[in-house]
Amino acid sequence: MTEALHPVDQLILALPKTELHLHIEGTLEPEMMFELAQKNGITLPYANVEEVRAAYSFDNLQSFLDLYYAGASVLVTEEDFYDLTWAYCERAYSDHIVHIEIFFDPQTHTARGIDIGTVIFGITRALQDATDKLGISSRLILCFLRHLSEADGQATLEAALPYLAQIDGVGLDSSELGHPPAKFQKLFKRCRDLGLPAVAHAGEEGPASYITEALDLLGAARIDHGVRCTDDAALVVRLATERIPLTVCPLSNLKLCVVDDLAKHNLRNLLAAGLCAMVNSDDPAYFGGYLNANLLACRAALDLSASEVIQLINHSFEASWLPDADKARWRAEVLRIACIAK
Numbered sequence: 076m077t078e079a080l081h082p083v084d085q086l087i088l089a090l091p092k093t094e095l096h097l098h099i100e101g102t103l104e105p106e107m108m109f110e111l112a113q114k115n116g117i118t119l120p121y122a123n124v125e126e127v128r129a130a131y132s133f134d135n136l137q138s139f140l141d142l143y144y145a146g147a148s149v150l151v152t153e154e155d156f157y158d159l160t161w162a163y164c165e166r167a168y169s170d171h172i173v174h175i176e177i178f179f180d181p182q183t184h185t186a187r188g189i190d191i192g193t194v195i196f197g198i199t200r201a202l203q204d205a206t207d208k209l210g211i212s213s214r215l216i217l218c219f220l221r222h223l224s225e226a227d228g229q230a231t232l233e234a235a236l237p238y239l240a241q242i243d244g245v246g247l248d249s250s251e252l253g254h255p256p257a258k259f260q261k262l263f264k265r266c267r268d269l270g271l272p273a274v275a276h277a278g279e280e281g282p283a284s285y286i287t288e289a290l291d292l293l294g295a296a297r298i299d300h301g302v303r304c305t306d307d308a309a310l311v312v313r314l315a316t317e318r319i320p321l322t323v324c325p326l327s328n329l330k331l332c333v334v335d336d337l338a339k340h341n342l343r344n345l346l347a348a349g350l351c352a353m354v355n356s357d358d359p360a361y362f363g364g365y366l367n368a369n370l371l372a373c374r375a376a377l378d379l380s381a382s383e384v385i386q387l388i389n390h391s392f393e394a395s396w397l398p399d400a401d402k403a404r405w406r407a408e409v410l411r412i413a414c415i416a417k
C-alpha cells in the first residue's frame with residue numbers, strides 16, 4: 076500500500092510557483108549531455124550516464140563549477156540551447172511553475188567560440204514556446220562570471236548590446252570567494268545606465284559583507300543565496316526592512332556543503348526574521364532535484380507548516396519581476412488553493 080502524501084506536500088504540489096534562481100546550464104541532465112556530445116563530436120571524460128551521476132559528489136562550490144563548465148561544452152548550436160531550455164520548461168510545467176526568471180552564462184560559451192546570438196536565440200525561442208504552449212511567463216538574466224575580469228564582463232556586455240531587447244537583467248555568479256562584488260562596480264554601473272536591473276550571488280560561500288557590497292556597490296535588487304546574512308545581525312534587519320529578496324537554494328546548499336544537513340538549514344530562521352526568502356533549485360540536474368523536490372525536501376527536513384510554505388511561495392511572486400497586476404492575480408490563486416486545501 077502506498078502511503079498517503081503529507082497534507083503540506085499535497086499543498087506544495089498544488090500551488091502555482093515561480094522559479095527565480097535557475098541556471099539554464101545547470102539543467103543539463105546527463106542523458107542530454109551524452110546525446111549532445113555524440114551529435115557534436117565532443118569527447119566526455121565519462122563512459123556512460125551512470126559515471127556522470129557518480130561524479131556528482133562535491134566538496135564545495137568550485138568542485139561543482141569545474142564539472143558544470145565541462146558539461147556545458149556539449150552545447151554548440153542554437154538548437155542545443157533550444158532543446159536544453161525547452162526540456163527545463165517542460166519540467167517546470169510538471170512542477171506547476173507558472174513563471175521563471177532564468178540565468179545564462181554567455182562567457183562559458185563565447186570563450187569556446189560560440190556566438191552570443193546563438194545562445195540567446197536558442198534560449199529565447201524556447202522561452203517564447205513555453206509562453207505560447209505551456210502558459211509559462213519568463214525573464215532572462217545574463218550572468219557575468221566573477222572568476223573572470225571586469226574587462227571580460229565589459230566585452231560580454233558589449234557583445235550582448237544587439238540583443239538587449241531579449242535580456243531583462245544581469246547577474247553575477249561563479250566562484251565567490253576572492254571575487255567580491257566590488258570587482259564589478261563599473262560594469263554594473265554601465266548596466267544600470269542601460270536600464271538593466273541587477274541581481275547577484277552573494278553570501279553562498281562568501282561572507283555577509285559580500286551581500287552588503289552587492290547591494291551598495293552593484294545595486295542588486297535581489298540576492299541569490301544570501302544564506303550567510305545571518306552572520307551579521309544588522310544586515311538581517313536591513314534585508315528585512317528594505318524587503319530585499321533572498322533566492323535560497325536548499326538542495327544546492329546541501330550538495331555544495333554550505334550546510335551538512337538539510338535539517339540545519341536556516342531557511343526557517345530567515346522566514347522567522349521577516350525576510351523575503353523563497354526556495355529555488357539553482358542547478359537541478361547536478362543537485363538532485365527541481366523546485367518541487369527542493370520544497371518537499373525542506374518540508375520534510377524542517378517540518379515546514381502550510382503557512383510557511385504559502386509564505387515561501389508568496390515571497391517568490393513578490394520578488395519576481397512580474398507586473399503588479401500579475402503578482403496580485405497569482406497571489407489570489409495561491410490563497411484560493413490554500414483555502415481549498417484547509
Ligand code: HPA
Pocket residue numbers: 098101136143248249250251276279327357358
Ligand atoms: O550556486 C552557484 N553559485 C555560483 N555560481 C553558480 N553557477 C551555477 N550555479 C552557481
Ligand SMILES: [Zn+2]
Pocket residue numbers: 096098248276299357
Ligand atoms: Zn546560482
